[in-house]
Amino acid sequence: MIECGVKNLKKYFGADLIFENITLDIKQGEKIGVVGKNGVGKTTLMKIIVNEEYQDDGDIYIRSGSRVGYLEQIPDYDDSINGMDILYLAFTHLYKIKDEMKELEDRLKNAGEGNHERLIKIYGKLEEKYELKGGYQIDEKLSKVIGGLGIQELVKRKFNTLSGGEKTKIILGKVLLEEPDILLLDEPTNHLDMSSVEWLQTYLAEYKGAVMLISHDRYFLDSIAEKIIEITPNEAQIYYGNYSYYVVEKERRFLEAYKHYKNQQRKINAMEDQIKRYRIWGKSRDSDKMYKRAKELEKRLEKMDRLERPKLNSRKIRLNAEGVNRSGFKVVTLENISKSYNKKLFQNINLEIYYGDSVGLIGDNGTGKTTLLRIIEGSENPDKGEIKLGARVKVGYLRQEEEFENTSMDLVEYYHRELDITLSEARNQLAKVLFTGDDVFKTLDVLSGGEKTRLKLGILLYRKVNLLILDEPTNHLDIDSREILEETLTEFDGTILFVSHDRYFINKLADRIVEIEDKKIRNYNGDYDYYKMKKAEILEMEAERKKREKEEALKNSSKEKEEKKLNDKLSKNQRRILSKEKEDVEKKIENIEKVIEEIELSMNENKRDGQKLKELYLEKEEYQNKIEDLMERWEELIILLGDE
Secondary structure, X not given: OEEEXXXXXXXXXXXXXXXXXXXXXXXXXXXXXXXXXXXXXXXXXXXXXXXXXXXXXXXXEEOOOOOEEEOOOOOOOOOOOEHHHHHHHHHHHHHHXXXXXXXXXXXXXXXXXXXXXXXXXXXXXXXXXXXXXXXXXXXXXXXXXXXXXXXXXXXXOEHHHOOHHHHHHHHHHHHHHHOOOEEEEEOOOOOOOHHHHHHHHHHHHOXXXXXXXXXXXXXXXXXXXXXXXXXXXXXXXEEOOOHHHHHHHHHHHHHHHHHHHHHHHHHHHHHHHHHHHHHHHHHHHOOHHHHHHHHHHHHHHHHOOOOOOOXXXXXXXXXXXXXXXXXXXXXXXXXXXXXXXXXXXXXXXEEEEXXXXXXXXXXXXXXXXXXXXXXXXXXXXXXXXXXXXXXXXOEEEEOOOOOOOOOOOEHHHHHHHHOOOOHHHHHHHHHHOOOOHHHHHOEHHHOOHHHHHHHHHHHHHHOOOOXXXXXXXXXXXXXXXXXXXXXXXXXXXXXXXXXXXXXXXXXXHOOEEEEEEOOEEEEEOOOHHHHHHHHHHHHHHHHHHHHHHHHHHHHOOOOOHHHHHHHHHHHHHHHHHHHHHHHXXXXXXXXXXXXXXXXXXXXXXXXXXXHHHHHHHHHHHHHHHHHHHHXXXXXXXXXXXXXX
């Protein structure tokens, strides 16, 4: 069943055509991702569907009775309203039914016999409606959404005191709680930390209604979308699959279109050659017949629908041909680093980063990721501990929000002064980071977030840094810009440490994941998918341990006095089980220590083989993490066993 249909939509802003010939439909329960270049009209399309904008031509159809939910612009609310009050608005229709039920309850108390039965029937229908629409699950739904979006503290605060990003999270929660038949979301993952994004991902995948979302988060689109709609100025291209399917299918369609274009060009060239021959033959032989054939072919050429040459975005940032100066094998060493502001961010953390590593630093908002980058880069000091940079390390730092002192300067002048090069050299360097033609005369104040990132990255690459530190480099970038950045960084001949919420970007770039959690760090030697797999294993082990402890606590709980002897017997049995586990843990620790000794011997033997030494360092680190986990369990067992 089609919930919403769009046919031949056209939209202008002033004299500028935004898009035309946009035709698509949204089916019941369908999950759709909308992609396209910045400025192509993706948000405008959604606003037209919900009547916040008007089309210049074309039709919109919404099935009768379908409710549409849209992540709206932040509305104004009274100063007395807090975040929870906003969420309650999602249930206004249910509270209205509840009020009617309460009114009937009051009337039933004083109703006569003749009226009582009629009121009971009305009340029964209202209660059935209330239950059917989820009235008895309000608290459960609120708890699920508040916890999932991580807004437990925000809902307690006055709405008008929240930041723009915090308000957006509250409004997103309200839209989700409304459970419309068609859910339209414009960049819903903005302002969410990684755990909230993953919760939203699962929530939307299981959502019963239709979902249409605009997102630059390709991992998010891969996990949710079953159809991708690419908006272009001339049409909406439909792809029946997730984002990864769209990428492959788009290239296939391009190659097929290019093949048709080349075939037509060959045909056109052949016809034009034939026309020339007929004219030459007609002139040399004074033949009207040949001239007639030439004119017939010319008419056929005029009537032919000529295909446009297909274009595929192949822009690429050019790295310096000379490359970078190689650093030593150990690039960064952190020893017992601690840092606090109003609260402790991390405590006694140790980390080593080696030449050629591409390390993704992840963790929830507020865990100190940016602070750790700044400590390594040198613009901030730790409260405790030591940081060492290796031999010949040259650091380049790309901040999350880049700022310029003189924003009225154009790009050529900026590179000329910043890099101390000629204006001609400045233009050449700008071309390497895709600023060409009149773009080089743009002033700094008009640059988009993606352009600022490219501009600053060009400076770092020109300076031949060999340790790139990047803080949320994909922020403000559209998908094309993200892919250009990915391709550039995968070819970088140095070491990369970066923070990002873009899981697709992390998967593409990282060969190590370092997670900050509970003021500690944990290392995972793989990409984001590997991290997710190992994290799930750790959480499963933790859940199993807690379950075991709960069972043990229940077994050791106090019972009735007459069961004391049996209880004592069970206690002895439990001690025997715990003692056996303690012995097993000690054996495991002993075995791992032997493995570490062997690795250290191997490291000594391979100290001149940098790559082999790096692999051994990482392997040793994994085993040391295992020992730490086992030691924690061993200490717990010692406490449980008391004097043993």
